[in-house]
Amino acid sequence: MTRERNSIPYWLSAPGALTVLALVAVPLVMTFTLSFYSQPPGGAIDSTLTLQNYGHIVGDDYYIEIFARTFLMAALVTGVCLLIGVPEAYVLTRLTAGWRAISIVIVLGPLLVSVVVRTLGWAILLGRDGVINKALMAVGLLNQPVQLMYSYTGLVIALSHVLVPYMVLSVWASLQKLDFATEQAAESLGASSLTVLRRIVLPQVIPGVLSGCLIVFALAAGAFATPAIIAGRRLKVVSTTIYDEFLNYLNWPMGAALAATLMVIVLAISLLANRYIERRYKQVFS
């Protein structure tokens, strides 16, 4: 009797579990396996297990630079999203219901448009004859156009724009749980507005800030469309490199090894950051 009843949850979750297994776990395992194979130039994939792909990644400055560039980019994008997204989310909670609805649509609207389209939009803005350069020159701030397309600055700007809604959403969700009265209480106890933000509001929304940062960081590190269009071949990141290994050099094992390395590093950074902040702000996570 007890056994029969206990087996029902497993049956119920089986379809979902199987789908996840087939669509996520199996491809992951296959990619991992593939990354230990090797591919001699011009030859077929050799399925003897070897660490030589990982050896290249660790030993070759070319790959190390790409990884460093990718994670620096992800960190910068996370920083920019933090600086823009957190105040934006806070302002959102302070608006009246009507303005808030409009503002949320404006914040989330970009998510409804394909990343590729949004990035192409940035390409128009950032180009040598793009709107930004033209405007800056018209105002007289610049004498000659600055290189924004295929540049690190352009990449960080465009990617931050793509990812900032995730930060806003996640901080906003956290702010929803904030008791407005705690701010009033702090103020009545003599705190200035800045102190209220720093000592009362921010510590309470740390969970949202953290999850926002993790989402933005992971998405930025793995982003493909935006780097592919804005940075192009001139400024490779890990994901565009993986694409090239698979489709241009036809070195699947190398591509798989890069993908696996990227995933492991993102996972490790996320877990460590999560662990550290959760411990530091133990009381807010309940």
Place this chain on the structure above:
Amino acid sequence: MAGHSGCGKTTTLQMVAGLVQPTTGNIVLDGSEITKLRPNRRGLGIVFQSYALFPHMTVSQNVGFGLEMRRIPAAERAKRVAEALALVHLEAFGGRYPRELSGGQRQRVALARAIVIQPPVMLLDEPMGALDAKLREEMQIELRALQQRVGITTIMVTHDQAEAMTLADRVVLMNGGRIEQVGKPYEMYEQPNGRFSSTFLGRANVFSGSFNEGTFLVGDVALPTAASTLNGKADYILRPEKIRFVDQNAILKGRIAARVFLGNHWLFQVETPLGTMQVARANTAPPSVGEGDEVGLCWDLVNARVVATEGQA
């Protein structure tokens, strides 16, 4: 300050606190005008309905926050926090976080946080609202004792008439954004100035009628009054516990429609020519009358209060 929800009592409190700006009028504290002062410059101790404790700080840090903002040195701060916590009997809880406390304890932390800054006035916004009935009664008595001990003028907002009567030296009764009556709880209970005051504080039988050549008429029934100097329309207010059952010399006759036992007293609904009346009798002996009985009602005329209806006085 007492009144039904939405009558403006919390808004008034927030204006005093500086969280809401009044459209007209001034707020004066100890002779100085504070109307335009920001809340963080007023130095008032506020206890919010939700207590608004800082969840990411310990009890001690919560209580010490106001002192910290006043740049009190750490040693003195620790001493004053300890004193405030002792005052609310939470000496042992300084290291805990708010979510590790019960509702009553949180309320006391909120009180300690307001007291510790030694404010000229304390503002309490429905401080008992989040507590269950039993705890509420305990905390009312404790709050009253605490307030007497520290001697800080306290303005408290409540929608609970019993709480207003228990805790207040002076009750400000509000209705629809206006003050209905101000007074000591006992005076206000005994001498309500109208229908609203009488029914908000306790129970009351209120009959609207008018004076006609010295007699008070409700419909076509005459009620005896002690005051016959009034003219025009008036309300006749009679507390249920002032009415006695009598066999003879009844002022009104009626039939008992319902009888409810409330522990320390019985509450009767009596159907009379004037409508249903409430009668309360102390539970000193087994009840002499039951449902369906015909009874005579009598009361001392000094206990019946007659108030001219607004606009007619």
